[in-house]
Amino acid sequence: MNSELLQFGGSLLAITALVALAHWLGFSRSARLESEEAARQLLALAPGGFPVAALALAADGAGAIARSRDGRLALLRPHGGRFIAQPLPPETLLEAQGETLCIHTTPRIALQLGQEAQAWAQAGAQRPVAAR
Amino acid sequence: MPFDPVAFAIPLFVVLVIAEMLWARRRNPVAYESRDTATSLAIGLGSTVAGALTGGVVAGTLVWAHSVSPISLGWVWWAWPLCFVLDDLAYYAFHRSAHRVRWFWASHVNHHSSQHYNLSTALRQSWTGFFALTFVFRLPLAFAGFEPGMILVCGGFNLIYQFWIHTESIKRMPRWFEAVMNTPSHHRVHHAVNPRYLDKNYAGTFIIWDRMFGTFVAEDDADPIRYGIVSQLGTFNPLKAVFHEWAALLKDLWRAPWRHKLSYLLREPGWTHDGSRETSDMIRARWERDKLDS
Ligand SMILES: [Zn+2]
Ligand SMILES: [Zn+2]
Numbered sequence: 001m002n003s004e005l006l007q008f009g010g011s012l013l014a015i016t017a018l019v020a021l022a023h024w025l026g027f028s029r030s031a032r033l034e035s036e037e038a039a040r041q042l043l044a045l046a047p048g049g050f051p052v053a054a055l056a057l058a059a060d061g062a063g064a065i066a067r068s069r070d071g072r073l074a075l076l077r078p079h080g081g082r083f084i085a086q087p088l089p090p091e092t093l094l095e096a097q098g099e100t101l102c103i104h105t106t107p108r109i110a111l112q113l114g115q116e117a118q119a120w121a122q123a124g125a126q127r128p129v130a131a132r
Numbered sequence: 133m134p135f136d137p138v139a140f141a142i143p144l145f146v147v148l149v150i151a152e153m154l155w156a157r158r159r160n161p162v163a164y165e166s167r168d169t170a171t172s173l174a175i176g177l178g179s180t181v182a183g184a185l186t187g188g189v190v191a192g193t194l195v196w197a198h199s200v201s202p203i204s205l206g207w208v209w210w211a212w213p214l215c216f217v218l219d220d221l222a223y224y225a226f227h228r229s230a231h232r233v234r235w236f237w238a239s240h241v242n243h244h245s246s247q248h249y250n251l252s253t254a255l256r257q258s259w260t261g262f263f264a265l266t267f268v269f270r271l272p273l274a275f276a277g278f279e280p281g282m283i284l285v286c287g288g289f290n291l292i293y294q295f296w297i298h299t300e301s302i303k304r305m306p307r308w309f310e311a312v313m314n315t316p317s318h319h320r321v322h323h324a325v326n327p328r329y330l331d332k333n334y335a336g337t338f339i340i341w342d343r344m345f346g347t348f349v350a351e352d353d354a355d356p357i358r359y360g361i362v363s364q365l366g367t368f369n370p371l372k373a374v375f376h377e378w379a380a381l382l383k384d385l386w387r388a389p390w391r392h393k394l395s396y397l398l399r400e401p402g403w404t405h406d407g408s409r410e411t412s413d414m415i416r417a418r419w420e421r422d423k424l425d426s
Contacts, residue, residue, distance in 0.1 A: 004184065008177070008181070011142075011177050011180070012177065015170070015173040015174065015177060018149060018150070019166055019169055019170040019173065021150065021153060022153060022169045022170075023166040025153055025154075025156075025164070026161065027153070027156070027161070027164040027165055027166045027169070028165070028166045028167070029161075031162075041358075044422075045325055045326070045358055047362055047363050048410060049415075049422070051422070077366075079247070079366050079367075080165040080167050080168055080247075080368065081162055081164075081168065081247075081248065082165070082247035082248070084364050084366045086366075
């Protein structure tokens with residue numbers, strides 16, 4: 001039993017060292033969207049598909065919001081070094097604060113959309129319940 | 133088990149992960165993510181604990197199957213290569229079921245839960261494989277007369293082989309090698325969520341099984357691979373990665389009408405009695421339709 005505990009402890013130490021090394025080598029950066037095309041490709045892989053009708057990329061590439069041809073909204077949210085496509089149900093509050101669009105999901109996310117922030121906040125408010 | 137080759141390979145795994153990280157820093161900085169690697173390694177460590185707790189029962193079951201078999205091949209030298217190849221076929225059968233039967237998928241999904249693809253991803257091994265009874269796929273070998281110890285050692289070497297193919301650092305191996313062996317290119321396809329690649333390339337060591345049974349797809353360099361699962365987890369919590377599909381399966385079983393309960397257990401992931409979710413075949417069909425439309 002003791003040797004097994006020792007092995008477990010050793011492995012735990014090795015794991016900590018490897019993760020520290022990964023961090024030290026710079027592998028803790030957040031994901032960045034390179035282009036609208038990349039965002040479209042990621043959205044197409046969302047469960048159920050998401051044919052994009054309109055799309056806005058955050059200025060820093062830290063996310064995107066999109067509307068599908070059938071009126072649904074979805075968010076591309078960074079998760080570590082990759083993105084997650086997250087559907088935004090009609091009850092999700094979208095709020096423009098200057099040039100920032102605040103999306104009240106858990107966790108909350110803010111996209112730097114410039115001039116477009118207002119329009120997306122309105123699009124969020126005007127979604128038909130049928131889009132549910 | 134008297135000799136576990138995987139335990140001896142762990143230092144080699146560590147060295148290769150470090151080497152790949154150094155490669156990634158210069159050539160492909162998005163190949164690694166420190167929190168993702170932490171999750172992978174934690175799941176790997178947990179799987180060795182699960183393996184240590186249940187290994188005795190698995191070995192015992194193999195010993196029993198071998199003892200009731202009228203055949204015993206013993207330790208003759210030619211039994212080794214034969215055992216390795218047949219064990220790899222058994223692995224193919226297991227792995228295909230692991231993707232096409234929700235019960236087995238619940239225990240295998242954590243291997244696919246990372247959105248990254250590097251050597252650390254290889255260590256996302258199952259914790260619940262024993263509970264899901266995945267070792268039954270090995271029993272036919274013991275019934276066929278192979279020594280239980282031989283089966284376990286061959287399985288160990290098969291697992292070691294599968295480590296090095298979890299990398300983006302190798303584009304293609306020589307042609308003859310790609311034709312016969314499982315390679316980084318073939319296994320990248322297996323970890324992809326791109327519709328064309330879903331549920332393909334189940335091979336362990338030899339890719340020939342996929343070519344024989346019609347589940348082979350070659351990697352297309354024009355279609356950049358996205359890794360993970362269709363519904364990406366969105367968390368680095370290893371417990372979520374290991375248990376989320378069991379929880380979802382339980383919930384579906386609880387809610388489903390009685391006449392559909394067994395289907396939720398035994399049909400492919402994504403199957404629902406009301407068509408509210410997509411199976412990989414439905415995703416592929418939708419993708420084909422969209423391609424024609426555009
Ligand atoms: Zn798999
Ligand atoms: Zn794999």
